[in-house]
Amino acid sequence: MTTAARPTNAPLPAPAEAPTVLHTVTIDLGARSYPIVIGTGLLDAPSTWAGLPRAASAMVVTNTTVAPLYAARLCAALQPHYPRVLQVVLPDGEDHKDWPTLNLIFDALLGQGCDRKTVLFALGGGVIGDMTGFAAACYMRGVPFVQVPTTLLAQVDSSVGGKTAINHPLGKNMIGAFYQPVRVVCDLATLGTLPEREFNAGLAEVIKYGPIADPGLLDWIEANLARLRARDPAALAHAVRRSCEIKAAVVGQDERESGLRAILNFGHTFGHAIEAGLGYGRWLHGEAVGCGMVMAAHLSHRLGRVSAAYVQRLTRLIEAAGLPTRAPRLADDNAARYLGLMRVDKKAEAGAIRFVVVDELGRADLCPVPDALVAEVIEACCAQPQASAASTV
Amino acid sequence: MTTAARPTNAPLPAPAEAPTVLHTVTIDLGARSYPIVIGTGLLDAPSTWAGLPRAASAMVVTNTTVAPLYAARLCAALQPHYPRVLQVVLPDGEDHKDWPTLNLIFDALLGQGCDRKTVLFALGGGVIGDMTGFAAACYMRGVPFVQVPTTLLAQVDSSVGGKTAINHPLGKNMIGAFYQPVRVVCDLATLGTLPEREFNAGLAEVIKYGPIADPGLLDWIEANLARLRARDPAALAHAVRRSCEIKAAVVGQDERESGLRAILNFGHTFGHAIEAGLGYGRWLHGEAVGCGMVMAAHLSHRLGRVSAAYVQRLTRLIEAAGLPTRAPRLADDNAARYLGLMRVDKKAEAGAIRFVVVDELGRADLCPVPDALVAEVIEACCAQPQASAASTV
Incomplete structure (x- = not known):
């Protein structure tokens, strides 16, 4: 119209x-x-x-x-x-x-x-x-x-x-x-x-810029999460500004997405599998990314890049932002289903599935990971008592 | 498929x-x-x-x-x-x-x-x-x-x-x-x-590069038209090469079509009116452009930019290329119909209709022309004995 x-x-x-x-x-x-x-x-x-x-x-x-x-x-x-x-x-x-x-x-x-x-x-x-x-x-x-x-x-x-x-x-x-x-x-x-659920989903992408680029931003979000969730303009302004600055720095080095830009997808490979596995729209994109970041943090830990404490810290922050931190089970052969969905998502680049992993200094890179290790992370992060996220870190 | x-x-x-x-x-x-x-x-x-x-x-x-x-x-x-x-x-x-x-x-x-x-x-x-x-x-x-x-x-x-x-x-x-x-x-x-008629329509665009940019090319086409129409590879290679070189020089100065590039539309304003007035597909695009160039040459002559002899020369060449040189009548109030169609074609740029006009040195520019003068050219170029193109130059 x-x-x-x-x-x-x-x-x-x-x-x-x-x-x-x-x-x-x-x-x-x-x-x-x-x-x-x-x-x-x-x-x-x-x-x-x-x-x-x-x-x-x-x-x-x-x-x-x-x-x-x-x-x-x-x-x-x-x-x-x-x-x-x-x-x-x-x-x-x-x-x-x-x-x-x-x-x-x-x-x-x-x-x-x-x-x-x-x-x-x-x-x-x-x-x-x-x-x-x-x-x-x-x-x-x-x-x-x-x-x-x-x-x-x-x-x-x-x-x-x-x-x-x-x-x-x-x-x-x-x-x-x-x-x-x-x-x-x-x-x-x-x-x-903006409805609460959509606002929180947006917070997932703000939080993302901490692990991949700026430990100081992660500290700041932890200290100011209540102000953000109350939609305080000054706090929001800082969060939007730093997010845009970090994204701009990454994109400025890689406008056409040939490599570096992929680090912006921290949490997204797991997240896309959740979205696709549940059916698009069941979880909001930001919710899936929030949970996906928890999974990617676990993966980073198993690769020796971050401590168990860091995984717990990021998990608590994502939870405090009103986002899910326990991954849904997608099938009886749950890990295989996740891996299948992630392989489809990445089919454009043939070969092993590559994940964005981080360290505690805010440095991210793209790293091929063996299926068996990914499967362990999936089982550790999925919603069932005998393999809860907390017990593995 | x-x-x-x-x-x-x-x-x-x-x-x-x-x-x-x-x-x-x-x-x-x-x-x-x-x-x-x-x-x-x-x-x-x-x-x-x-x-x-x-x-x-x-x-x-x-x-x-x-x-x-x-x-x-x-x-x-x-x-x-x-x-x-x-x-x-x-x-x-x-x-x-x-x-x-x-x-x-x-x-x-x-x-x-x-x-x-x-x-x-x-x-x-x-x-x-x-x-x-x-x-x-x-x-x-x-x-x-x-x-x-x-x-x-x-x-x-x-x-x-x-x-x-x-x-x-x-x-x-x-x-x-x-x-x-x-x-x-x-x-x-x-x-x-390529069918004869489509080949000849392509020749119209080759001929175009002479008047707008290169008197030497116009001489060369006149001397080599028979070879071109016989599809002699060496003659075709020269024609394609010079056409691409000239277009590249124009486009290289104006990649996003802000001004200069418009000279490539020599003959096209009249040509589009013919295509739209007859219904697209009745005349091939190149046929309409061929005839449109004859009309644009008449217009250039009336603006004092080229001699009557030049108009005749270009008309003969276009005719020798197997292309129409007499414009079709589109309506009883023929000139008004042409003007209306040309105004629609150019509605993106409000105001007077501007035409590409040329001189005998191969210089083209875009020039607003009063409707009355355009109407005279239309009547002079349209197919009817009492106002033939030949009688006006």
Whole structure:
């Protein structure tokens, strides 16, 4: 559905607090560099949107969940900058991250006569960001786009790296592009409407940046977890900033994902097996990653890289973040099922399954691991009394 | 339809002549530079395909017209370089330059478990090149691809510039990417199977490079037109080489089509009006461009840039190439209909219609022209005795 912004009978935007920029992180990619602006009250402030590429039209792309909360406010703030501010509202959810839904964006752009300078605004979580970014990469062979992530996961993860994609029936994120936004605006106030479970899932990706890169961040999260879970803006601002900085440092060395970037997948190999084994959507991605990090920590311990105490510490933090730390059993021959799912996940790179492992200094690398050792870790981490995680460390 | 190459009951490839490289043009785009190799007998020679990116799989994308002629031969020549050589055969024609057909490529790649290093080979004309290039740009966010153009138009036009796209029901080439091949191989022998009418349509784009950039090329085409139409390899090699060199020089200065590149559209504004007014497919694109160049030459004359003799000379050459030089009447209020169609074609850039005009030294530029003057040119060029082209110059 495409509509012109601010229909006459729409509710007025909520009165805005004064916009406060708390941090700006610059992603340095030469000619494609862009800033991530982190603060509160940014969405409603016309000043937030100054200095973007000029165009006859802006198109806000959002979904049925986010639109009623924030679309009118964003459109109103864009109005001083663009002669036409349009919006297209997509159905919500990963199920709709597909070609027919992507095509709704193209239908809206072409139906409204949007030219090749049109600026797209991705207002929503990771799915909206991925789809809007891919639409921007392809529309008339490329138009500028701005990320306005409204979930913690999107703010700390998908706003850096330039990965855009849609799913294909035969695989997730199989059709896409590396395409950078011209700006990312993280309004921490939008996290206020995020359901608890989704917020916690986002915390998993914040915690991840500690083990793979920054022991100091891990200390800080432990000390400030209560503030984070209370959604204190200053604490959130620090967490989003450090996450973006670390991801940017990794991505900056490996924009096209040839090697180093894989360390961002700490916990993800186990996590993907959990998601796929239970059926996508049963656990949130961040929940599976949280539990996957516990498993990856166990694996790192068995490889002699971290102490048992470190495994316990990371497990307690993940639990305190409201995330699961005990892996689900997926089948009677549980370890074999996990291994099978992980092999499919990694089939793109033939041979042994490689895992991201860490040490206690925040150094991560990718390491092939024998199946037998992985199977031991799986059995140690899965939910059954006779082989609990605690008894193995 | 996807099939493994060289099924046991397939006919053996035709015995190949010795491969002869006549010219190599390097397209200089920094890290994305690539060579255009022009010669005869290239398709069948394994040596043609040496030095490409290594991969577990090669996927030849072609169509139902080209596949029976050349697919088995290309697959056989690729066999020494790739453990698996696969092919996918698309329905032929511009009507199929759409998402469902593009998706057949993704289905084939994913169905065969092709990884992110897979190399795609576009074997066919411009539609196959555009679709394969766009599939390569998007599959797993980008895999390498090789252009193997088998039409004159594709060899001189679409193999340079990195434009890839599919059509949307609301507009042609609206969804695409700028994405460069790793190599282009123009085997002039494949032009031997091209129907006369399609070959002549390709000549229109060759002729175009004279007026916009190189008076010497125009002289050379006039002197060698009979050799070209007889498909003499040495003459074709020169024509393809100079066309690619000129296009490369223009594109090299303006890869993202911000301005200069528009001069490549000499004759195309009038030509698109003819194609759209008659209904796409009635005239071939090159036929419409041929006639469009006659009209653009008249316009250049009325703007004082070329002599009447130059208009006659270009008209005679286009006619001698077997192309139409008299524009079709599109409606009773013929000029208004042309103007309306040209305005739609250019709606992306609001305001006056701008035309590519030339002088006799081979310099082209983009120039806004008053409707009244354009209308005079249309009436002078359209097929009716009382206002023939000849009587106005």
